[in-house]
Amino acid sequence: MPCLKHPDPALLRAFTDCAFHTRRLCLELITQAGWGHLGGSFSAAELLACLYGGILTIDPRAPGDPLRDRFILSKAHASPALYATLALRGFFPIERLFTYCRLDGLDGHTQRGQCPGIEYSGGSLGTGLSYAAGTALALRLEENFGSRVVCLLGDGECNEGQIWEAAMSAAHHRLDNLIAVIDYNKVMAKGKTSDLMSVAPLRDKFAAFGWTVLACDGHDLAEICLAFHRAKYLEMNGRPVVIIAHTVKGRGLPAAEFNYHWHTHAPTPAQAEGFLADLNRTYGRAEKFSRALVAPTDGGLEAVITADLAL
Amino acid sequence: MPCLKHPDPALLRAFTDCAFHTRRLCLELITQAGWGHLGGSFSAAELLACLYGGILTIDPRAPGDPLRDRFILSKAHASPALYATLALRGFFPIERLFTYCRLDGLDGHTQRGQCPGIEYSGGSLGTGLSYAAGTALALRLEENFGSRVVCLLGDGECNEGQIWEAAMSAAHHRLDNLIAVIDYNKVMAKGKTSDLMSVAPLRDKFAAFGWTVLACDGHDLAEICLAFHRAKYLEMNGRPVVIIAHTVKGRGLPAAEFNYHWHTHAPTPAQAEGFLADLNRTYGRAEKFSRALVAPTDGGLEAVITADLAL
Amino acid sequence: MKLSYSKIPLREIFGETLVELGAAHPRLLVLDADLNTSSRTVLFKQRYPDRFVQCGIAEANLFGLAAGLAAQGFTVFPSTFAAFATRKALDQVYVNIAYPQLDVKIAGSYCGMTATECGPSHNCAEDLAVMRSLPHVKVCDPGDNHELRAMMHAMMVTPGPVYFRVAKVNAPELFGADHKFEFGRGHLLREGRDVALVGTGFMTAIALGAAELLDREGISAAVAHLPSIKPIDEQLIGKLARETGALLTIENHRIHGGLGGAVAEVTARDYPVHVEAMGLGDTVFEAAPLQDLLRHYELTPCAMAARARALVQRKRRASAA
Amino acid sequence: MKLSYSKIPLREIFGETLVELGAAHPRLLVLDADLNTSSRTVLFKQRYPDRFVQCGIAEANLFGLAAGLAAQGFTVFPSTFAAFATRKALDQVYVNIAYPQLDVKIAGSYCGMTATECGPSHNCAEDLAVMRSLPHVKVCDPGDNHELRAMMHAMMVTPGPVYFRVAKVNAPELFGADHKFEFGRGHLLREGRDVALVGTGFMTAIALGAAELLDREGISAAVAHLPSIKPIDEQLIGKLARETGALLTIENHRIHGGLGGAVAEVTARDYPVHVEAMGLGDTVFEAAPLQDLLRHYELTPCAMAARARALVQRKRRASAA
Ligand SMILES: Cc1ncc(C[n+]2csc(CCOP(=O)(O)OP(=O)(O)O)c2C)c(N)n1
Ligand SMILES: Cc1ncc(C[n+]2csc(CCOP(=O)(O)OP(=O)(O)O)c2C)c(N)n1
Ligand SMILES: [Mg+2]
Ligand SMILES: [Mg+2]
Numbered sequence A, B: 001m002p003c004l005k006h007p008d009p010a011l012l013r014a015f016t017d018c019a020f021h022t023r024r025l026c027l028e029l030i031t032q033a034g035w036g037h038l039g040g041s042f043s044a045a046e047l048l049a050c051l052y053g054g055i056l057t058i059d060p061r062a063p064g065d066p067l068r069d070r071f072i073l074s075k076a077h078a079s080p081a082l083y084a085t086l087a088l089r090g091f092f093p094i095e096r097l098f099t100y101c102r103l104d105g106l107d108g109h110t111q112r113g114q115c116p117g118i119e120y121s122g123g124s125l126g127t128g129l130s131y132a133a134g135t136a137l138a139l140r141l142e143e144n145f146g147s148r149v150v151c152l153l154g155d156g157e158c159n160e161g162q163i164w165e166a167a168m169s170a171a172h173h174r175l176d177n178l179i180a181v182i183d184y185n186k187v188m189a190k191g192k193t194s195d196l197m198s199v200a201p202l203r204d205k206f207a208a209f210g211w212t213v214l215a216c217d218g219h220d221l222a223e224i225c226l227a228f229h230r231a232k233y234l235e236m237n238g239r240p241v242v243i244i245a246h247t248v249k250g251r252g253l254p255a256a257e258f259n260y261h262w263h264t265h266a267p268t269p270a271q272a273e274g275f276l277a278d279l280n281r282t283y284g285r286a287e288k289f290s291r292a293l294v295a296p297t298d299g300g301l302e303a304v305i306t307a308d309l310a311l
Numbered sequence C, D: 001m002k003l004s005y006s007k008i009p010l011r012e013i014f015g016e017t018l019v020e021l022g023a024a025h026p027r028l029l030v031l032d033a034d035l036n037t038s039s040r041t042v043l044f045k046q047r048y049p050d051r052f053v054q055c056g057i058a059e060a061n062l063f064g065l066a067a068g069l070a071a072q073g074f075t076v077f078p079s080t081f082a083a084f085a086t087r088k089a090l091d092q093v094y095v096n097i098a099y100p101q102l103d104v105k106i107a108g109s110y111c112g113m114t115a116t117e118c119g120p121s122h123n124c125a126e127d128l129a130v131m132r133s134l135p136h137v138k139v140c141d142p143g144d145n146h147e148l149r150a151m152m153h154a155m156m157v158t159p160g161p162v163y164f165r166v167a168k169v170n171a172p173e174l175f176g177a178d179h180k181f182e183f184g185r186g187h188l189l190r191e192g193r194d195v196a197l198v199g200t201g202f203m204t205a206i207a208l209g210a211a212e213l214l215d216r217e218g219i220s221a222a223v224a225h226l227p228s229i230k231p232i233d234e235q236l237i238g239k240l241a242r243e244t245g246a247l248l249t250i251e252n253h254r255i256h257g258g259l260g261g262a263v264a265e266v267t268a269r270d271y272p273v274h275v276e277a278m279g280l281g282d283t284v285f286e287a288a289p290l291q292d293l294l295r296h297y298e299l300t301p302c303a304m305a306a307r308a309r310a311l312v313q314r315k316r317r318a319s320a321a
Helices: A009-033 A045-055 A076-088 A094-099 A128-141 A161-172 A202-208 A221-234 A269-283 A300-310 B009-033 B045-055 B076-088 B094-099 B128-141 B161-172 B202-208 B221-234 B269-283 B300-309 C010-024 C042-047 C059-071 C082-087 C090-098 C127-132 C145-156 C201-216 C234-244 C259-270 C290-296 C301-320 D010-024 D042-047 D059-071 D082-087 D090-098 D127-132 D145-156 D201-216 D234-244 D259-270 D290-296 D301-320
Strands: A070-073 A149-154 A178-184 A212-217 A241-246 B070-073 B149-154 B178-184 B212-217 B241-246 C028-032 C052-054 C075-081 C105-109 C138-140 C162-166 C187-190 C195-199 C221-225 C228-230 C246-254 C274-280 D028-032 D052-054 D075-081 D105-109 D138-140 D162-166 D187-190 D195-199 D221-225 D228-230 D246-254 D274-280
Touching: A009 A045, A009 A076, A009 A094, A009 A221, A009 A269, A045 A076, A045 A149, A045 A221, A070 A076, A070 A128, A076 A094, A128 A149, A128 A161, A128 A178, A128 C059, A128 C090, A161 B161, A161 C059, A178 A202, A178 A221, A202 A212, A202 A241, A202 B202, A212 A221, A221 A241, A300 D201, A300 D290, A300 D301, B009 B045, B009 B076, B009 B094, B009 B221, B009 B269, B045 B076, B045 B149, B045 B221, B070 B076, B070 B128, B076 B094, B128 B149, B128 B161, B128 B178, B128 D059, B128 D090, B161 D059, B178 B202, B178 B221, B202 B212, B202 B241, B212 B221, B221 B241, B300 C201, B300 C290, B300 C301, C010 C028, C010 C042, C010 C105, C010 C145, C010 C162, C028 C042, C028 C059, C059 C075, C059 C082, C059 C090, C075 C082, C082 C090, C082 C105, C082 C127, C082 D090, C090 D082, C127 C138, C127 C162, C127 C228, C127 C246, C127 C259, C127 D127, C145 C162, C187 C201, C187 C234, C195 C201, C195 C234, C195 C259, C195 C301, C201 C221, C201 C246, C201 C301, C221 C234, C228 C259, C234 C246, C234 C259, C246 C259, C246 C301, C259 C274, C259 D259, C259 D274, C274 C301, C274 D259, D010 D028, D010 D042, D010 D105, D010 D145, D010 D162, D028 D042, D028 D059, D059 D075, D059 D082, D059 D090, D075 D082, D082 D090, D082 D105, D082 D127, D127 D138, D127 D162, D127 D228, D127 D246, D127 D259, D145 D162, D187 D201, D187 D234, D195 D201, D195 D234, D195 D259, D195 D301, D201 D221, D201 D246, D201 D301, D221 D234, D228 D259, D234 D246, D234 D259, D246 D259, D246 D301, D259 D274, D274 D301
Parallel strands: A070 A149, A149 A178, A178 A241, A212 A241, B070 B149, B149 B178, B178 B241, B212 B241, C028 C052, C028 C075, C075 C105, C105 C162, C138 C162, C195 C221, C195 C246, C246 C274, D028 D052, D028 D075, D075 D105, D105 D162, D138 D162, D195 D221, D195 D246, D246 D274
Antiparallel strands: C138 C228, C187 C221, D138 D228, D187 D221
């Protein structure tokens, strides 16, 4: 269990690597599938790298260990980032990533048990925090006081009333083994959160619902670690904790930052190459894709009918 | 339009009468039907008396006037109190009250258009504030800036996430023609709200959701008027207003006050007589029921089958 | 035939059986949404306060919490009225529970028209249709106290999601204390040649009454009880179709997509015969006592006998032609 | 038969028709839940920003707002994905909209399997069954662009709640620009004697393909299209039952309680014949491109022709016996 208060520079470098390759792999997966959520995957890259790099107590070789920490990706559309992080951390072979959005492959949104490390079936926004609270309650009923439940939410997702039902019940049941993290990237699917359905001030809302509120820069590895250090070890006072992580949607790609167009579009192979170049520039690297990317084709209904009639 | 800031004593006496007879009629209806929500009807008696006594701009002879204020009873299980208040204010004949919970009669929960003055089909808690916000939005789209929408909620009802979705959207759309009132009687169906699912601090929650928060004693007529005076005339600043009305569930009946048993039980005719005596004592009166009360009988499935087989 | 009616309402049996199961299964949890004295989960609460979780009036969260708890290996009974179990949290039941096939047993109290005076918002005539449309969810409606109890014991040894109804009614006694419940298995309560009356839940008692009336006029009506609507007893339906050639179903539910629909899907596929459905139509509920609702919606032995009589005539005309 | 496919996807027609209707009906409002560029309500938003209301990712509130607006005399089109329209706000649709019969037209985008890669949480194979179980709600699934447009014009002059699907697909052209849509009315696209293939939505194109294949082997298959699932065209179903004696339905939906169920309810009641249903089974969705899903779930002309062939044989054996 690494020190989160003063994390070792080597550890932070490992986090940096993980976050970079998560972004790189997201580009590969989304481009190959012709579908996926790029912006919200990129805004969560550092958070996931830190979580699976040492914040979460979880062993890739024993992902079912009852004493593990639980991680629930409520904003399950960021699945490419989670899949990539899990693969990079050794939960399953990198190759398996490339079944993303294929038959018998990894779903566009996470499905519980579909691959090692996935705890929760999601995709319908607003449902994850309740599930996480139920998980936290279960741990307490089992007198497992060592494990924590961490739930990652989107800011637009906080429009959903169920988030506030869950927030109210977690405080009522004094679930101080529950940590919610808001990927506060200020953008939802079709525009700025403040334009479409403002959730501000998030700090006051969670405080009024009985939570301890912490904040950090969601792309600053040391800040992330420090926030979790406080959340995991200092705040065991009968209140659930929320970390408001200020992030940038599409972080790392000038073209995609704060740009809702890239919430859910897939780049063409050519665009993807350009994006990788941008990433290399942003992070001072010279990485390549693991393969030549090809865009998929879906002939849809027409292809199916025409093929059969041509028999 | 009476002055709400310094209400005329005669007006307050009229409110007192209305509130008393609303309680008396609730006893009659619920006893005769053998079903109904007594506690939550009694806690809202003064609020409804004031609203229909002069706070709401609405003419019993023209309940469909587009320029009226709209009232939405989100806690629609308090329908006996609303039906009684409407009848007492002349929206429909008192006699019609006695169809409560009979075939082709008044429903146990309000149904839009079932009788004059009912705007909203309810009974499923948590849905009324959205409907009220939609109504407020409609008034603004029609450039009707004179009418207000008032929505009465229960405190337990604020467990429902949809209330917070509605609260968020009303603030986002700057619906300052919307006034929510919380019948804050501290009790829900099966116990104290603070024990079952605490909503405190309600003030902070609504403030954090962008509302102007006012408070009053929900049984003090002058305080209620003053709160609405501020809500209707002083707070037109782009924010919806919530009035937290501190009330007592079952108010007026020592046996029922704060007692969740009387959330939804129907008294026997004998108990009802006793309750009326209590009411007369509490409010220094000597009123009688309008008729001899009889408890209904529901032979249920057995009666229906036995009758047919006996043919 | 003289039916006797239990003095103990179904919901009381529900509460008592939860206590019984709670004793045998330490990992059984009961979740409530501020209705425990109505649903009678209060009996479990009093006996096992540490395994009873109050979730307040927040049904989406109720089922989300249930999913999270079940994912950690608990068997969870979230309980609320059928109307709210069906309509307030369908997404949570579907995405978080049905898909991952978690061990959640959903009790729908006050189902069908048994919320009586509550009216449209609380009565629920679509839960069977809605729950039947979800993958992996077993759907049932017990006919009497013994069957509810047997059903709850059966679901404890059957992993995965179940939706079951708990009507607010004093049920007729159809079965003995030794009654066995099996998912997918129905019961032939009465042999008959001319028509088969098929019921689920307590409505089967009305079918028995109708059969009695038909018998008096020389019409031989079989009566079958299908407590398990998904999976449904295709063998029994086939036998009834072959032997009587005309089925009349009755349910405490709308006639779209419930028992009548499930039976018609089977007969239409395998044994095309006449199937008519009795239940609620495409209408809103009145709020009234149960006896008045049953008569108002023509769900009585006399009404069913009349429908059966007409059906038998149509069948005969059809085969004559 | 050579089908041609529109270059314009159905959702684009949905958006364009909203703009068209918006011009003619000043009291038409469109509500969105953060999906307007996907659902294409963005076209209305650009043209009539004052009559477009953004509700955020809060579907319960979306339908509650719609009810409140409709209660004041607006015609409201709340729009989200079919999955969320069905599962996230069933209670609000039911209690606040269906019961008071408010003028709310609910568009379910990305219906059935057309949310493709999104997987189980976004694909929705139960919306027809669920919406059909609600009182007063008309339910339909248009077959092509012209029909969607005609349908939307029809609902503007038909007060009360409607649920209609907008698949994410480039639809085959079944009809001309002069196509008329009527609630409760289906269309016979092809005459036939041996079996009737009955489709709804874009799946009717698969039925047409199957009929073509069957024709090559001398089996005469009628093809009918039922865009209106509630009310449903009982006359046409009766005609098909009488003339072919065997129906095979196909839908972009689970086979429980949808088109297949609705058709079986009618035939079982009035014209007992074999009815088999093709669609999704009791399974979770894969997340994959549409062409892969159609083949994986055996919803292709070849698969349908095979089912029809077997059905015709069963029918013949049955009538021989
Ligand atoms: C209930 C529900 N409604 C709509 C969607 C479609 N959708 C997917 S992502 C998204 C925007 C989410 O925004 P946010 O929560 O801020 O996530 P992030 O910015 O991190 O991607 C929407 C509307 C959904 N998945 N679930
Ligand atoms: C969605 C929903 N869940 C449960 C109920 C059953 N119910 C009726 S009243 C009530 C308690 C309401 O408490 P509160 O909002 O405080 O109302 P009040 O105290 O004013 O009666 C409950 C749980 C309901 N009507 N709707
Ligand atoms: Mg965001
Ligand atoms: Mg209360």
